[in-house]
């Protein structure tokens with residue numbers, strides 16, 4: 001009989017890896033949410049956090065509940081979301097958008113902007129405010145998408161904790177804001193709500209960058225701090241989808257730690273603002289992705 005030679009530690013790691021593969025596969029097959037190509041270390045951290053929340057000793061204990069219980073699955077799925085965001089996060093990026101991209105937007109009678117992976121919407125409202133101050137908001141159609149229905153609902157309502165407004169205000173001025181940020185909120189108790197003009201300027205929609213397809217022809221796409229959670233292969237697939245959703249000459253803004261270097265679409269772009277990671281699509285032709293032309297609908301959003 002063959003003698004088992006793996007050490008206990010190796011064994012545990014291998015088994016945990018296998019359990020994670022099984023869990024991700026079950027999640028995809030049962031509910032249509034596909035995290036199999038997310039960066040493995042990040043996935044491990046999220047699953048371990050879920051184990052602590054649910055008192056599970058092993059990853060595989062999560063699988064049966066996830067298969068039968070939609071609310072439990074929602075918790076697991078939302079655990080993968082990491083909706084960390086901030087108003088005017090990285091102020092220099094917003095300033096660069098004003099300086100390098102707004103002049104081009106100004107030449108178009110109408111334009112479309114897509115925030116892919118918008119989380120609770122702070123980034124979307126930041127841009128809406130700057131467009132308003134530049135007299136461009138009326139020409140803009142703003143789309144904001146995420147796969148996490150809970151954060152999308154919060155984004156739609158535009159309600160935030162008042163404790164974040166101080167940092168937001170500082171970022172806003174660094175981004176080149178012209179007024180007082182308070183002009184764009186109503187405060188009530190410990191909360192603030194973004195003015196209805198800004199809320200109504202945005203079309204919020206559930207869209208999954210992994211499962212869904214091209215999202216119209218945009219003049220500017222912001223997909224910031226989303227690709228960092230993806231494997232290289234998934235980054236390429238997502239970037240191809242984003243490139244197919246951009247009009248020729250359109251702009252792509254990534255997170256400051258994200259890059260098009262060594263990706264499958266790098267040759268389609270010129271770098272407009274190196275530190276702020278703003279690119280302009282100079283390749284006239286759309287990238288032909290396997291899903292081009294079809295808009296696959298998300299699995300029905302899970303609601304708690």
Ligand SMILES: C[S@@+](CC[C@H](N)C(=O)[O-])C[C@H]1O[C@@H](n2cnc3c(N)ncnc32)[C@H](O)[C@@H]1O
Pocket residue numbers: 080081082083084085086089116117118119120123145146147148151207208209210211223224225226229255
């Ligand atoms: C760290 S937040 C970034 C929010 C915002 N873009 C920013 O930079 O402040 C990442 C967001 O990407 C979303 N996300 C992750 N995977 C996604 C996918 N496959 N499709 C759509 N959104 C996704 C998450 O739900 C989360 O809200």
